[in-house]
Amino acid sequence: MIKDVLILGGGTAGFFMAASLKTHHPCLRVRVVRSPTLGIIGVGEGSTTDLLRFIHGFLRVPPAEFYRAVKPSLKLGIKFLWGKEDYHYTFTGALRQKFEPSGVPIGFACDETLADVDVHTSLMAAGKVFPRSPEGPWPLVNPTVGYHIENAELVTWLESHAAKLGIEVIDGDLASVEQAGGEIQALHLKDGQRLAADFFVDASGFRAELIGKALGTPFISYADSLFCDKAVVGGWARTTEPILPYTTAETMEAGWAWQIEHPGRINRGYVYCSQFISDADAEAEFRAKNPKVGPTRIVPFVPGRYAHQWVGNVFAVGNAAGFVEPLEATSLLCIAHECRFLTIALAEGGLKKNDSMRETTDHLCGRLWDEIRDFLAVHYRFNQRADTPFWRHCRAHVALHGAQRMVDFYRENGPTFCLEVELLAPAQSIFQLEGFWLHLVAMGVPHARTDRLTPAERQWWVSQRASNRGSAATGLTVEESLKVLHDPRWSWRPDFYKDVH
Numbered sequence: 001m002i003k004d005v006l007i008l009g010g011g012t013a014g015f016f017m018a019a020s021l022k023t024h025h026p027c028l029r030v031r032v033v034r035s036p037t038l039g040i041i042g043v044g045e046g047s048t049t050d051l052l053r054f055i056h057g058f059l060r061v062p063p064a065e066f067y068r069a070v071k072p073s074l075k076l077g078i079k080f081l082w083g084k085e086d087y088h089y090t091f092t093g094a095l096r097q098k099f100e101p102s103g104v105p106i107g108f109a110c111d112e113t114l115a116d117v118d119v120h121t122s123l124m125a126a127g128k129v130f131p132r133s134p135e136g137p138w139p140l141v142n143p144t145v146g147y148h149i150e151n152a153e154l155v156t157w158l159e160s161h162a163a164k165l166g167i168e169v170i171d172g173d174l175a176s177v178e179q180a181g182g183e184i185q186a187l188h189l190k191d192g193q194r195l196a197a198d199f200f201v202d203a204s205g206f207r208a209e210l211i212g213k214a215l216g217t218p219f220i221s222y223a224d225s226l227f228c229d230k231a232v233v234g235g236w237a238r239t240t241e242p243i244l245p246y247t248t249a250e251t252m253e254a255g256w257a258w259q260i261e262h263p264g265r266i267n268r269g270y271v272y273c274s275q276f277i278s279d280a281d282a283e284a285e286f287r288a289k290n291p292k293v294g295p296t297r298i299v300p301f302v303p304g305r306y307a308h309q310w311v312g313n314v315f316a317v318g319n320a321a322g323f324v325e326p327l328e329a330t331s332l333l334c335i336a337h338e339c340r341f342l343t344i345a346l347a348e349g350g351l352k353k354n355d356s357m358r359e360t361t362d363h364l365c366g367r368l369w370d371e372i373r374d375f376l377a378v379h380y381r382f383n384q385r386a387d388t389p390f391w392r393h394c395r396a397h398v399a400l401h402g403a404q405r406m407v408d409f410y411r412e413n414g415p416t417f418c419l420e421v422e423l424l425a426p427a428q429s430i431f432q433l434e435g436f437w438l439h440l441v442a443m444g445v446p447h448a449r450t451d452r453l454t455p456a457e458r459q460w461w462v463s464q465r466a467s468n469r470g471s472a473a474t475g476l477t478v479e480e481s482l483k484v485l486h487d488p489r490w491s492w493r494p495d496f497y498k499d500v501h
């Protein structure tokens with residue numbers, strides 16, 4: 001019976017896992033060991049909507065408390081300066097809309113533009129985040145948003161939340177790992193402490209102290225699909241710039257750059273491939289685009305994941321389990337899923353050793369990571385925006401892996417969902433077929449079925465897009481919406497974020 005869990009790492013992954021286990025298994029003793037010398041990764045982060053369902057649903061954290069402490073900003077999706085024309089990718093499944101009565105998916109009408117494909121896309125384009133409520137001047141708040149968060153503020157709040165839940169935090173650096181019978185028995189710290197436990201979580205970030213170094217789990221590289229291996233990161237204090245309701249992902253000479261919006265700061269970073277550009281040239285290109293940027297730092301990374309995430313009595317979470325660049329804001333998403341998977345697996349397995357639960361959960365985690373690789377690969381393979389050696393290399397050589405079949409199907413049949421259950425079953429997917437189709441449509445990847453719409457449908461579509469634009473025009477900006485959400489008179493419906501299992 002598992003009674004005592006020791007988590008190595010006090011970053012987002014470690015504390016989210018601690019909170020998840022303690023919230024759902026209050027009987028467990030949960031301790032977090034974190035290094036006072038190594039610190040946390042400390043970058044600005046964008047999320048998807050999954051993170052909000054995880055924090056406010058699964059972890060039961062009241063949104064009002066979170067807004068007060070962490071001061072997130074709101075995003076409706078990602079604006080891509082990518083492909084044939086800039087486009088907005090929302091969390092709302094825009095391409096699932098259909099023409100009536102034919103049932104032809106809307107994507108068949110988007111060969112020229114994705115602008116105003118739904119109200120949320122129009123809101124993004126207008127710099128608005130929520131529509132205006134029909135009952136008054138306040139926003140119609142709905143769960144279609146993700147957060148932009150400063151990692152350091154999130155971790156500071158997580159520490160205080162952990163204390164409230166009765167989680168112990170131990171400051172210390174790992175010295176060695178004691179193993180017997182293929183399992184970890186105890187961690188030894190440099191100050192001489194020996195910390196024994198029944199179950200260990202590796203949340204030690206890129207160092208992967210337990211899953212990688214101690215257990216020697218093989219690493220699966222994603223370098224045949226994702227060529228970038230460094231990021232130069234910087235930002236500046238916001239002055240008069242409006243807070244944009246999205247993350248920006250912009251094509252650069254040898255990679256791409258993000259822009260993340262915090263209420264008081266703008267964070268930017270250029271993810272690049274060191275085989276195609278030097279650190280100095282990347283920094284120069286980054287600074288030329290962002291003259292206000294202050295000090296910068298370079299973060300090297302290795303794209304890929306460990307072949308197993310749950311080995312014996314060790315489960316890896318966050319950057320210790322795997323890493324891909326933040327092109328689709330997937331690390332926090334992975335952490336949320338990994339925390340849910342382990343917490344539920346332990347509950348369903350009665351907190352006992354259970355090989356089938358372990359193997360199946362491990363397989364599920366691997367599938368999650370591989371889908372992310374496949375999704376990002378599509379972005380690289382079909383981006384025609386820049387004609388540089390790096391992008392020519394991507395168009396010629398990026399391996400699509402699991403996305404190859406979807407792309408082949410798309411080329412013959414266009415953005416139809418008729419065989420979705422076989423191509424990418426919705427219940428098993430993060431991005432859904434809709435995500436793949438949206439990027440293929442947006443990047444102008446040709447398909448053979450340009451004949452599916454009648455002239456009347458095309459005409460209706462023009463008026464529908466205009467109507468979306470009109471509805472968005474009266475929406476509220478991020479600043480206006482945040483003001484309402486921080487107002488003590490604002491109250492959240494108790495069931496706003498359901499407890500998702």
Ligand SMILES: Cc1cc2nc3c(=O)[nH]c(=O)nc-3n(C[C@H](O)[C@H](O)[C@H](O)COP(=O)(O)OP(=O)(O)OC[C@H]3O[C@@H](n4cnc5c(N)ncnc54)[C@H](O)[C@@H]3O)c2cc1C
Nearest residue numbers: 009010011012013035041046174204205318319326331332
């Ligand atoms: C440039 C960049 C941009 C990113 N942008 C995004 C984004 O937009 N969206 C997103 O979702 N994610 C993003 N990420 C991913 C982000 O890193 C993760 O979301 C998240 O913060 C993971 O943190 P972690 O807890 O796994 O690792 P870390 O924050 O690195 O924490 C590791 C912890 O382990 C401890 N530790 C390590 N070794 C030892 C040791 N030997 N002894 C004791 N303690 C130890 C450390 O002290 C620390 O507490 C980005 C990452 C990078 C590099």
